[in-house]
Amino acid sequence: MDASNKKNVTLIIIVAALGYFVDIYDLILFSVVRVKSLRDLGVADDDMLSIGADIINSQMFGMLIGGILWGVLGDKRGRLSVLFGSIIVYSLANIANGFVSSVTAYTIIRFIAGIGLAGELGAGITLVTETMSKENRGYGTMIVAGVGLFGAVAAALVSDHYTWQTSYFIGGGMGLLLLFLRVGLAESGLFKEVKESTIKRGNILMLINNGARFKKYLACIFVGLPLWFVVGVLITFSPEFGKALNATGIINVGKGVMYCYIGIAVGDIVAGFLCQLLRSRKKVMFIFLVLTAIAIAIYLSAKGLSPETFIWLSLFLGFASGYWATFVTIASEQFGTNLRATVTTTVPNFVRGSVVAITISFQFLKAEVGILQSAMIVGTVCLLIAFFALSQLKETFNKDLDYVEV
Numbered sequence: 001m002d003a004s005n006k007k008n009v010t011l012i013i014i015v016a017a018l019g020y021f022v023d024i025y026d027l028i029l030f031s032v033v034r035v036k037s038l039r040d041l042g043v044a045d046d047d048m049l050s051i052g053a054d055i056i057n058s059q060m061f062g063m064l065i066g067g068i069l070w071g072v073l074g075d076k077r078g079r080l081s082v083l084f085g086s087i088i089v090y091s092l093a094n095i096a097n098g099f100v101s102s103v104t105a106y107t108i109i110r111f112i113a114g115i116g117l118a119g120e121l122g123a124g125i126t127l128v129t130e131t132m133s134k135e136n137r138g139y140g141t142m143i144v145a146g147v148g149l150f151g152a153v154a155a156a157l158v159s160d161h162y163t164w165q166t167s168y169f170i171g172g173g174m175g176l177l178l179l180f181l182r183v184g185l186a187e188s189g190l191f192k193e194v195k196e197s198t199i200k201r202g203n204i205l206m207l208i209n210n211g212a213r214f215k216k217y218l219a220c221i222f223v224g225l226p227l228w229f230v231v232g233v234l235i236t237f238s239p240e241f242g243k244a245l246n247a248t249g250i251i252n253v254g255k256g257v258m259y260c261y262i263g264i265a266v267g268d269i270v271a272g273f274l275c276q277l278l279r280s281r282k283k284v285m286f287i288f289l290v291l292t293a294i295a296i297a298i299y300l301s302a303k304g305l306s307p308e309t310f311i312w313l314s315l316f317l318g319f320a321s322g323y324w325a326t327f328v329t330i331a332s333e334q335f336g337t338n339l340r341a342t343v344t345t346t347v348p349n350f351v352r353g354s355v356v357a358i359t360i361s362f363q364f365l366k367a368e369v370g371i372l373q374s375a376m377i378v379g380t381v382c383l384l385i386a387f388f389a390l391s392q393l394k395e396t397f398n399k400d401l402d403y404v405e406v
Contacts (some may be wrong), residue, residue: 008131009131011181011185012128012140012141014181015083015178015181016083016120016128017144017147017183018147019083019124020120020121020144020149021147021151022178023120023121023148023151023153023173024155025152025158025171025234025359026090026093026151027151027152028151028152028155029094029159030055031236032159032167032254034052034055035161036159041101041102041103051103054112055106056110057356058114059114061114062110062112062118063118063352064349064350065199066349067346067350068204069118070086070345071122071343071345071346073085074341074342075201075203075342078195079123079127079187079188079192080127082119082124082341083119083124085119086123087116087179088114091114091119091171091172091175091176092172093110093113093166093172094113094175096109096112096172097109097168098169098172118345121345121346121348122341122344125144125328125329126340126406127188128140128141129141129340130340130401134400138326141326141329142269142271144274144325145324146265146272146316147266148265149261149264150262151252152258153258156255164236189364190402194337199338199406200338202338202341202342203338204342204346207343216337217343220327220331220389220393221388221389222348222388222389223285223386224324224327224383225351225385226292226321226322226379226386227292227323227324229379230260230296230317230356231260231321232358232359233375233379234296234299234375235257236253238251239251241371245372247303247306249306253308255311255314257314260315260317261318262315262318263314263315263316263319263320264318264321264324265318267288267323268325271323271325271326280397281396281397282330282395284326285330286390288321289324289387291320291321292317292320292383293320295319296383298313299313300372300376308314310374320351328347333399334396337401362378365377370397
């Protein structure tokens with residue numbers, strides 16, 4: 001690798017990692033400042049949960065739409081245009097969030113922010129996998145996810161020291177500063193080759209109209225379900241779980257989110273190194289899915305849970321499910337260059353969107369069998385689906401990515 005190419009790869013990793021850092025900061029920030037911001041907007045305590053859920057669902061709907069939009073654009077127009085286009089959208093939305101004066105405006109802007117948030121990770125991972133050598137690209141995606149997930153920690157710390165408006169301004173400012181790093185950044189060579197040909201690019205119907213390809217696409221999505229069960233159910237509803245487990249003190253969901261994401265970031269780094277050591281992504285995914293099953297079982301049986309134990313369990317839950325970078329890398333490596341950005345961008349956003357179905361299932365069963373049994377059932381189903389989906393995917397470590405889907 002010559003000096004100019006090495007410099008471009010390094011810059012791509014830095015921009016993708018910092019972009020994902022701001023992406024996660026913005027994604028988590030509403031959850032962290034929800035109560036403070038809605039109370040300032042005049043929302044009554046009794047309406048806090050329902051209105052907060054509406055705003056989160058609006059953001060999630062934006063991410064589902066954005067995942068498709070940015071994914072297709074990434075294969076049609078280029079990875080760089082999506083990387084920076086998405087950063088501009090969610091950064092400006094962040095700044096606008098600091099000026100909202102009504103719940104309606106808040107909801108609309110979170111929808112726009114969701115659209116922006118959907119594109120950064122997929123474009124960044126696609127760029128990294130296509131510009132690095134097949135032997136070392138796992139290190140690149142590991143760095144992107146490891147650095148990025150600490151954005152959740154930053155969101156929790158910033159919101160503790162500043163008003164919710166200033167917290168949004170900081171997020172938007174960080175995103176806009178990233179745009180200055182675009183100077184000198186080169187597009188993926190693999191994409192340039194495909195762009196100059198007559199091969200169809202970014203045709204999302206190609207993921208559906210071929211049975212084997214569609215099956216592979218669904219498997220890429222399903223293998224990520226347990227992680228969002230952990231974050232979307234076990235951590236999000238940790239105060240309720242604490243009550244069911246006869247907790248000895250107050251369970252702080254904000255700390256749970258922060259320590260869970262620290263665990264995920266550390267887990268991503270460890271998973272990345274294990275992939276290089278074992279020369280296999282599937283084996284590492286299997287190991288972390290087993291760890292996730294163990295962590296869930298321990299958490300749901302922790303009778304007399306103390307706030308200190310909850311922190312350690314949040315770390316363990318995060319670490320055990322810290323296979324996000326490996327999971328997204330597998331999705332990116334499963335498909336050809338003309339569909340790679342579409343897949344890499346839509347898959348993580350559809351997994352995030354699965355939280356809606358997971359939460360609805362959990363809430364329905366909770367009324368029938370109780371909160372602990374409901375979580376165990378839903379968690380077990382998510383894990384079984386993930387294990388089966390993993391068995392249907394081919395090993396992609398060291399796979400040559402210079403090919404297209406026809």
